[in-house]
Amino acid sequence: MEKFAFIMHPLDAKRDIGRKYPFVKYLPASWVEWGLTKKSPMLVSHVTGVRSRTGAEAEGWFVGCPLTPKQMLELPIEFVWSRIIGAARMAQELGAGIVGLGAFTSVVGDGGRTVAENVDIAVTTGNSYTVATAIEGAVRAARMMGIEPERSAVAVVGAAGSIGKTCAEIMSRRVARISLVGRSVDSLEPVAEMLREKGSAEISIWSDVEKGIRDADIVITVSSAVDAIIEASFIKSGAVVCDVARPRDVSRRVVEERDDVLVIEGGVVAVPGDVDFHFNFGFPPSTAYACMSETMALALEGRYESFTLGKEVSASQVEEITAICDKHGFELAGFRSFERAVTEEQIERIRQKVRKSVA
Numbered sequence: 001m002e003k004f005a006f007i008m009h010p011l012d013a014k015r016d017i018g019r020k021y022p023f024v025k026y027l028p029a030s031w032v033e034w035g036l037t038k039k040s041p042m043l044v045s046h047v048t049g050v051r052s053r054t055g056a057e058a059e060g061w062f063v064g065c066p067l068t069p070k071q072m073l074e075l076p077i078e079f080v081w082s083r084i085i086g087a088a089r090m091a092q093e094l095g096a097g098i099v100g101l102g103a104f105t106s107v108v109g110d111g112g113r114t115v116a117e118n119v120d121i122a123v124t125t126g127n128s129y130t131v132a133t134a135i136e137g138a139v140r141a142a143r144m145m146g147i148e149p150e151r152s153a154v155a156v157v158g159a160a161g162s163i164g165k166t167c168a169e170i171m172s173r174r175v176a177r178i179s180l181v182g183r184s185v186d187s188l189e190p191v192a193e194m195l196r197e198k199g200s201a202e203i204s205i206w207s208d209v210e211k212g213i214r215d216a217d218i219v220i221t222v223s224s225a226v227d228a229i230i231e232a233s234f235i236k237s238g239a240v241v242c243d244v245a246r247p248r249d250v251s252r253r254v255v256e257e258r259d260d261v262l263v264i265e266g267g268v269v270a271v272p273g274d275v276d277f278h279f280n281f282g283f284p285p286s287t288a289y290a291c292m293s294e295t296m297a298l299a300l301e302g303r304y305e306s307f308t309l310g311k312e313v314s315a316s317q318v319e320e321i322t323a324i325c326d327k328h329g330f331e332l333a334g335f336r337s338f339e340r341a342v343t344e345e346q347i348e349r350i351r352q353k354v355r356k357s358v359a
Helices: 013-020 022-026 028-039 070-073 075-094 114-119 126-146 162-171 185-198 209-212 250-256 292-300 316-330 346-359
Strands: 002-008 042-051 059-064 098-102 122-124 153-156 177-181 202-206 218-221 242-243 262-265 269-270 275-278 286-291 335-337 340-342
Touching: 002 075, 002 292, 013 316, 028 070, 042 075, 042 292, 059 075, 059 292, 075 098, 075 114, 075 275, 098 292, 114 122, 122 292, 126 162, 126 218, 126 242, 126 250, 126 269, 126 292, 126 316, 153 162, 153 209, 162 177, 162 185, 162 218, 162 316, 177 209, 177 275, 185 202, 262 335, 269 292, 286 292, 292 316, 292 346
Parallel strands: 002 059, 002 098, 098 122, 153 177, 153 218, 177 202, 218 242, 242 262
Antiparallel strands: 042 059, 042 275, 269 286, 335 340
């Protein structure tokens, strides 16, 4: 039996902690956040039933790191590391051979390198499979919307980051135009130069999100922003937006106000076997984030090594983890948007709405 663990944390203090302790919904958010700083990492659940199509089996554990994204960005990095390392050490004590870093635990600091140096088990951010599923999901959704990716304009928000840069590199081989969007033009220039050398797409760079995505047929957004940065008025009619970021980059107002665009979440994966997470994180049964799935797939493969670590993710890593996940039976599990499944019928309604608006 292979063994893994995955570190998770609350994205919103009142909402997420309130699921377990309802009384906190009535407290000021600052009080709840203060209380979190006093808590130690904790065991969240025991994961059972992960079974590869090869016959390999795995069990694992979800371990909670009691800090929000806001706290991870604002508290002293040494304190944040102490909590993440504490969660990783708990995973090691439970018997895991590899631990995955979820959401902001893979973003802060040095992308998990310090964590890996302080434990005796492998550490992975899961970012390689996150890239793979984001691209697969965006391309599949685009085709369903009648968009031909080879002729389309793509915007990558957060393109200077590890996930964004690799998404842009892979997509630049498949599409006509790429807009790189980030906080500063200076941080995007090296990415643009790399893409011009490796791909054939026309490249532009933007430090303004609205201007950077307004003409895009496909938007892949992977920033590390704490709050939503994509609003309803920014998006082209008929566009597909794949939001990989956690917390989300796309404002909820987009799906409330725009019935002519398709917003999906990147990285929703069907896990092989009769898996039971014994924890509800808002997904249908037996499905998980791509970063979780990378951790499980590496365990099933017996690859107890720090597969994706640091701020860089290479295209070759994306290809390798895709092959491993395919081997064991992980696959894209349709589409979701803001905790709800997106059906083919819904996509067709959006497509028809766009057709009528241009008729």
